[in-house]
Every structure is written in C-alpha cells, then in structure tokens.
Amino acid sequence: MALKCAVELGIADIINSEGQGQLITLSQIAAKIASPTTNLDHLSRLMRFLARKKVCKATTDAKTVLMANQPHHIASWHCISKCIMEGGSGFEKANGFSLYDFSSEISELGNYFKEGMACTSRIVMKAILSNYKDGFEGVGLIAHVGGSIGAAVAEIVNAHPHIRGINFDLPDVVARAPRYPDDTIGNWIPS
Structure with missing residues (x-):
C-alpha cells in the first residue's frame, strides 16, 4: 500500500525532477504534491517507511x-x-x-x-x-585540496563536463572519493 501511495502521489517523479543524485527535502516533496493541504507528518512516515524498505534513501x-x-x-x-x-x-x-x-x-x-x-x-x-549555473562557464580546472572526500569537485565536474577536476588529499580519502571523467588524483602528504 505504501508503494501504491507513493505512485499515486508521484513521489518518484518528484524526486527524479531534482536530477540524478540530488537531494530533496520533505518540504520540497510536499510542495510539489498536487494538494493544498499536504500532511507533513503522514508524508514523513511514508518516506521513512520507503527508505527503510530501500525504495528510496534518507539522509x-x-x-x-x-x-x-x-x-x-x-x-x-x-x-x-x-x-x-x-x-x-x-x-x-x-x-x-x-x-x-x-x-x-x-x-x-x-x-x-x-x-x-x-x-x-x-x-x-x-x-x-x-x-550559480553560469558561474562555471569560464572555469577550466578545479581542485579539491584536503577536507571531506572531494564530492564537491565531482558534482561540479559532472554538472559541467568542460571542467577538469583534481582531487588532492590523503591516500585513504582519495580511495573513497567519488570518481568522474578524466579525474586526476594525488597525495598531499610529501614522501
């Protein structure tokens, strides 16, 4: 019944409208459901259930x-x-x-x-x-140097394929980092 409800509400289409790999909040989902009085408590329960059953992913x-x-x-x-x-x-x-x-x-x-x-x-x-859609037009190269795993560079390069990305971090971090076309990786600890 939960899947039936999700289909009737168009939840998969709503989530997909944000783009592959993009996050969407419960409030954003509710705003796109064709109802002036969407009940956030009920929607939250439905989304938690769907995430628990691995139909979608909650962050x-x-x-x-x-x-x-x-x-x-x-x-x-x-x-x-x-x-x-x-x-x-x-x-x-x-x-x-x-x-x-x-x-x-x-x-x-x-x-x-x-x-x-x-x-x-x-x-x-x-x-x-x-x-900041047009802000990356003149950018040819972007680098991640330390901090987190370089996901930001990966997202920018995937959204703007003309940009080349470099992920320069610790070896264990680079090993877990998301990959993207023509990526360059390196170790920032001198040998």
Whole structure:
C-alpha cells in the first residue's frame, strides 16, 4: 500500500525532477504534491517507511550533530579567545592533537566526521549548482585540496563536463572519493 501511495502521489517523479543524485527535502516533496493541504507528518512516515524498505534513501545531519556534541569537540569552543589572540586550532589548543588525528584514532567519531562533512557538502553543492549555473562557464580546472572526500569537485565536474577536476588529499580519502571523467588524483602528504 505504501508503494501504491507513493505512485499515486508521484513521489518518484518528484524526486527524479531534482536530477540524478540530488537531494530533496520533505518540504520540497510536499510542495510539489498536487494538494493544498499536504500532511507533513503522514508524508514523513511514508518516506521513512520507503527508505527503510530501500525504495528510496534518507539522509540526515545526525552524524554532524553527534560529532559536534562530543566532549572533545565542545572543549574547542572554550578556546575561541585564544585562537583569536594567538591563531591556530581551537581543537588542538583544547585537546593537544588535531581533529584529523582524533577522528582517525577513534573510528566511530571518524565516521561521524566524514559522514557529516559529506552530508553538508551535498546540501551546499545542491544550492551552489542550482543558483550559480553560469558561474562555471569560464572555469577550466578545479581542485579539491584536503577536507571531506572531494564530492564537491565531482558534482561540479559532472554538472559541467568542460571542467577538469583534481582531487588532492590523503591516500585513504582519495580511495573513497567519488570518481568522474578524466579525474586526476594525488597525495598531499610529501614522501
């Protein structure tokens, strides 16, 4: 019955109208359903059920929130004034090591960090690509140097095939990075 409902509401077409691999919010789906009084609670339940049955995929900012609420992460906020006066990283000042070292050592937190970065990147890139369409016309080369996995460069290159992309990061990051036509990859740690 859930599939029947999804078909009647045109949910697959609504999601597909955003483009392959693009995210769409529950509110955006509701706005495109031909009804002046779409019930978001019921729609949310339907979408959660469809995601649970792997008919569609749900994304969330939960990993970002979980990472941001870890004691080591919160401690860095107590060092803002030191960072303003001395420069440097609040995380390193509070904990004695970098966020990257910390997230590499504790796999659960590393996964929260990586998934949170990827989720944030997808949301931001969707807005950039839909609102900055002509801005990439004169661009021939774009590079990702550290931070997340290079998904932003992949999305830009896939949306604008005339642009060549470079993903320059740590070897384990580059291994997980999305691929795109004519991509160039490299290691930013000197040997």
